Amino acid sequence: MLEVPKFYENFLAKVSDVNLNSPRQLKKVAEIVSAMSEYFTRKNLRKEFVFYDYLSNGEVQKGYLVYFTTTNLLKVHVPLNEISYSGFFKGKNKFEILDIGTGLGTVVMGTIIWMHENIRYFKNVEVKFVALDKVEQNIRKFQDNLDIFLNELKNHYRQTIKISVEPAIFDIEHAFEMFHKRFDLITVAxxxxxxxxxxxxxxxxxxNAGIKDDGFVILIEPALMITSRDLLDFRDKMLKHGFYIYSPCLRNLNCPALETEKDWCHTEVEWKRPEFIRQIDLVSGNYRKTLKFSYIVASKRDVNLIDCIVGERNFKDYFRVVSQLIVEKGKKHCYLCNELGRFHCxxxxxxxxxxxxxxxxxxxYEIIEMKNFEKSGKEIKIKPDTxxxxxxGNEGQSFR
Structure with a gap:
C-alpha cells in the first residue's frame, strides 16, 4: 500500500500555513477544493479552467498544494516501480530528469521520495532535475518550497541523495531552443x-528530441474519461513517432479502448489516506480512498515490462486487467487487454x-498469466482447466 511519508505533512504545514490538525482550517481548504473539483470534473467548465493560470490565485494555490499535491504525490511511484524491473536505475553515476509542467513540484517531489525509498540505486548518483512550467509564479513558489522539502527530507532518511533542480519557464512555442541535451527520464504529469x-x-x-535512446518517458493524467482518452490518443501518436510502450500495455499496436467512444483505461491503487485528506473529503464530497489515474511509460527501445518480469516477450498468454472485477449471480467478469485486443472475460x-x-x-491493472482459455471474437471464457x-500487482510489485 502506498503511503505518504510523515515528513511530507510537516513540509506541507510549513509551506501552506495550514494547521493540518485544525478542523476549522481544513474546512476552509475543503471549500476551495470542492470548487476546484467542480471545475476539474465538469466538461463544460474544465477547458476554460485548466487553460487559465489557476495556480496564480493564492487561495486556489493553497487548496491545490494541500489537497491535490498530496493526492497526486505517489502516483509516479507506480511507473517508477515498473521501470525498475528493467535494470534502468542500476550502475549510473549521473541521472538527469526533465519534468514538463512542474506546477508546484508534485512529480519532482514524488520522484525524490521514491528515490530515497529505493536508495540502493542512488547512493553514489548525482541526480539533476530540469523543471519546466509556463507560469512564472509556479516556478517561484516551487523554488521556495523545495528548500523546505529537502530539509524536512534530510531529517527523515538516514541516507540522502545529491540532488539539484534547475527551474525554467516553459514556452512550448520556443522550447526547442532551450535544450541542447537529452535526458534519462522525462515526466509529464x-x-x-x-x-x-x-x-x-x-x-x-x-x-522525442529530449529523451535519450535508452531513456524512459512517463505520462500521467487524471482517470476521467476525457483525459484518459486524450492520453491514449497521445500514446498512439508516440508509436507513430518511433516510440515503444513499456507499460502498462502488453502491446505495441494502437489502443483498442479507442475503437469505441465509451471505453477508457486507468489504474486504481490503494493508499494509506492521511487523516487531513479524509477530513477534507468529508466536507468537500470527494472520496480519495484510492488513487485513480492513467499512465503511459514509453521508450525509444523495443522493451516491455513483460520482457523483464518473465524473461521473454509474450503478449498472448499475459494480460493486463483493465477493469474492476464485476461479481454477479452465477458469474464473475472483467475486461482484459494484450496484443490480441481488449476482451470481455x-x-x-x-x-x-x-x-x-x-x-x-x-x-x-494487475498482470495475469492465463492458459487454456476459450476465445471467441472479443469474448474470453474461462474453463475448468484454465x-x-x-x-x-497494480503497484508494480511482483508475485513471483
Missing amino acids: NTLNEVAYEKRNKLLRLI VKLDRVNSPQNEVFDEIER QIEKVL
Missing part, C-alpha cells in the same frame, strides 16, 4: 490535458477449480 490539442504535436516533438461459478480460483481475487496466475 497532469499537463497533457492543459496543452491545447493543436499544440500536442509540439509537445511530442519536444519529448467471463468465468461462470460452475467452472470453479483450483487452477482458475485466483480469478476471483484479481484487481484492476490456468490463471497473478504475475504483477
Whole structure:
C-alpha cells in the first residue's frame, strides 16, 4: 500500500500555513477544493479552467498544494516501480530528469521520495532535475518550497541523495531552443490535458528530441474519461513517432479502448489516506480512498515490462486487467487487454477449480498469466482447466 511519508505533512504545514490538525482550517481548504473539483470534473467548465493560470490565485494555490499535491504525490511511484524491473536505475553515476509542467513540484517531489525509498540505486548518483512550467509564479513558489522539502527530507532518511533542480519557464512555442541535451527520464504529469490539442504535436516533438535512446518517458493524467482518452490518443501518436510502450500495455499496436467512444483505461491503487485528506473529503464530497489515474511509460527501445518480469516477450498468454472485477449471480467478469485486443472475460461459478480460483481475487491493472482459455471474437471464457496466475500487482510489485 502506498503511503505518504510523515515528513511530507510537516513540509506541507510549513509551506501552506495550514494547521493540518485544525478542523476549522481544513474546512476552509475543503471549500476551495470542492470548487476546484467542480471545475476539474465538469466538461463544460474544465477547458476554460485548466487553460487559465489557476495556480496564480493564492487561495486556489493553497487548496491545490494541500489537497491535490498530496493526492497526486505517489502516483509516479507506480511507473517508477515498473521501470525498475528493467535494470534502468542500476550502475549510473549521473541521472538527469526533465519534468514538463512542474506546477508546484508534485512529480519532482514524488520522484525524490521514491528515490530515497529505493536508495540502493542512488547512493553514489548525482541526480539533476530540469523543471519546466509556463507560469512564472509556479516556478517561484516551487523554488521556495523545495528548500523546505529537502530539509524536512534530510531529517527523515538516514541516507540522502545529491540532488539539484534547475527551474525554467516553459514556452512550448520556443522550447526547442532551450535544450541542447537529452535526458534519462522525462515526466509529464497532469499537463497533457492543459496543452491545447493543436499544440500536442509540439509537445511530442519536444519529448522525442529530449529523451535519450535508452531513456524512459512517463505520462500521467487524471482517470476521467476525457483525459484518459486524450492520453491514449497521445500514446498512439508516440508509436507513430518511433516510440515503444513499456507499460502498462502488453502491446505495441494502437489502443483498442479507442475503437469505441465509451471505453477508457486507468489504474486504481490503494493508499494509506492521511487523516487531513479524509477530513477534507468529508466536507468537500470527494472520496480519495484510492488513487485513480492513467499512465503511459514509453521508450525509444523495443522493451516491455513483460520482457523483464518473465524473461521473454509474450503478449498472448499475459494480460493486463483493465477493469474492476464485476461479481454477479452465477458469474464473475472483467475486461482484459494484450496484443490480441481488449476482451470481455467471463468465468461462470460452475467452472470453479483450483487452477482458475485466483480469478476471483484479481484487481484492476494487475498482470495475469492465463492458459487454456476459450476465445471467441472479443469474448474470453474461462474453463475448468484454465490456468490463471497473478504475475504483477497494480503497484508494480511482483508475485513471483
